[in-house]
Amino acid sequence: MSAPIVTASAGATDVGARRKLNEDAYLAAAPLFIVADGMGGHDAGEVASATVIEHFSRLIGREALSIGDLNDALASSRAAVGALGHHGAAGAGTTLSGVAIAAVDGLGYWLVLNIGDSRTYQFCNGELEQITVDHSYIQELIEEGEITPQQAKSDSRRNIITRAIGAGSVGDADYWLFPAESGDRMLVCSDGLTTELTDEHIAEVLRSESDPQRAAEILTADAVRFGGRDNVTVVVVDAVTVASARGIHVQADEADDLADTRPRAAVDGGMR
Structure with a gap:
């Protein structure tokens, strides 16, 4: 059995x-393609993010993942991060955002998860769309109409997050499930990228640089060049072939001929 989505991916930090x-x-x-942004300083944030990556890395090599798989990894990593408090890292915590390959009736789907304010985007047909919704105080203010997204970029409260893995948080992850298309490009990043670069800048780099490694490196370097106020991490994932509704794998350059897709599916815990 072939993987429902064959990918080319790269990361930079x-x-x-x-x-x-x-x-x-x-x-x-x-x-699995994920980013974790630790918090709590030395021996806390760095260890927390590495711990979560270690637990999720046990899923590498499978052809597809389910929400149950991700929830199991989330539970084990949450327990491990919680245990760090017994080793002098009581404030340890981390965000987690990313995308997994999933399958529905044999078709290739993207399964996005998020907890915290790192983000996952889809770049498709030249357009950049944010899939995840930040778990942050600033996002709550935006939704309540108290501030605008533009004001949020310079608001001093932008680092206050409302859900995390560890750091005293027990909030659940949100999930989104939707069909993949050949030629899709997924972007996962820490807020060090989106704090410094506009969506237009990010989209232009993804549009102009076809190699995922170069795209990740350029975006990371640009974020540092434009201020670099925080750590910056970028993962870029390209759908090279996708199991289509016709039961075959479609190459990215054949996508225009086989535009057979399903409506996006809603998943408990996430809203689009």
């Missing part, structure tokens, strides 16, 4: 221009 420690960690290996 940088400590940034102002931090001494990189508390970000990432995983970019099928069927």
Whole structure:
């Protein structure tokens, strides 16, 4: 049985221009592509993000994943991060965002998960769309109409998150499930990228650079060049072939001829 989505992926990370420690960690290996942004300083955030990546890395090599698989990995990583408090890292915590390869009736689907304010985007047909919704105080203010998204970029409260793995949080992850299309490009990043770069800038790099490694490196370097106030981590995932509704794998350059897709599916815990 072939994988429902065959991908090409890459990642890049940088400590940034102002931090001494990189508390970000990432995983970019099928069927899972995730970014964790640690919090709590030395021996806390760095260890928390690495711990979560370690637990989720046990899923590498499978052809597809389910929400149950991700929930199991989330539960084990949450327990492990919680245990760090017994080793002098009581404030340890991390965000987690990313995308997994999934299958529905043999078709290729993207399964996105998120907890915290790292983000996952879809770049399709030249358009960048944010899939995840930040779990942050700022996002709540935006939804209540108290501030605008533009004001949020410079608001001093932008680092207050409302859900995390560890750091005293017990909030669940949100999930989104939707059909993949050949030629899709998924972007997963820590907020060090989106704090510094506009959606237009990000989209232009994804549009102009076809190689996922180069795209990840350029975006990371641009975020540092434009301020680098935080650690920056970027993972780029391309759908090379996707199991289509016709029961075959469609190459990215054949997508225009086989535009047979399903409506996006709603998943408990996530809203589109």
